[in-house]
Amino acid sequence: MNDTALLLIGHGTDDAAGIAEYHQLAALVQERFGLFVQPCFLELADPPIGQAIDACAQAGYRQLVVLPLLLGAAGHQKNDIPVALRQARTRWPDLTIRYGAPLGVQYPLLKALADRLAAAEAAAPPVPRSETALALDRARQQ
Structure with missing residues (x-):
């Protein structure tokens, strides 16, 4: 076994299809x-970071490479993840975490965002672009 x-x-999301797609990416x-x-x-779905680290350590992995699949270094990247990693290092002092x-x-x-915007615009009643805005929200859109 590789260590x-x-x-x-x-x-994280509460959308089952989004979670399934994420697991497919991991596979x-x-x-x-x-x-x-x-x-x-980070939130809204399982397993949370700490539980996932515990599972890796309990399975015998001695090194853990941690890759955040986030677009930018905002609060989660700068604060939440490092806190979870510090807590894990306390629980698993022999585990090397990078x-x-x-x-x-x-x-x-x-490009994917632009394509989705174009598809949404094509499906909506015509409105001049100068009178529209794009809002990104973590809440699931229907």
């Missing part, structure tokens, strides 16, 4: 890199 696991941290990363991948979430950088803004993500 290193990859912990993927997502924000693809695991298959591609031949490394055990443990997905977890913390990676956020994804950052990537062209494919911006």
Whole structure:
């Protein structure tokens, strides 16, 4: 067994399809890199970060690479995740935890957002773009 696991941290959602897609991504990363991948979430979904780290340590992994799947270094990246990692280091002092950088803004993500915006505009009654705004909210949109 490889002694290193990859912990993927997502924000979390209450949308079952979103959670399933996230787990599918983790499985693809695991298959591609031949490394055990443990997905977890900051909030709204299970497992939370601490529980996922505990599972990796209990399974015998001695090193943990932590990768936040977040777009930018905001509060979760700068505060919430480091707090969870400090708590885990206290519980598992022999576990080496390496913390990676956020994804950052990537062209494919911006393209996906633009495509979804275009699809939403195409499905909506015509409104001049100068009279519209794009609001991003963590609440699930119907």
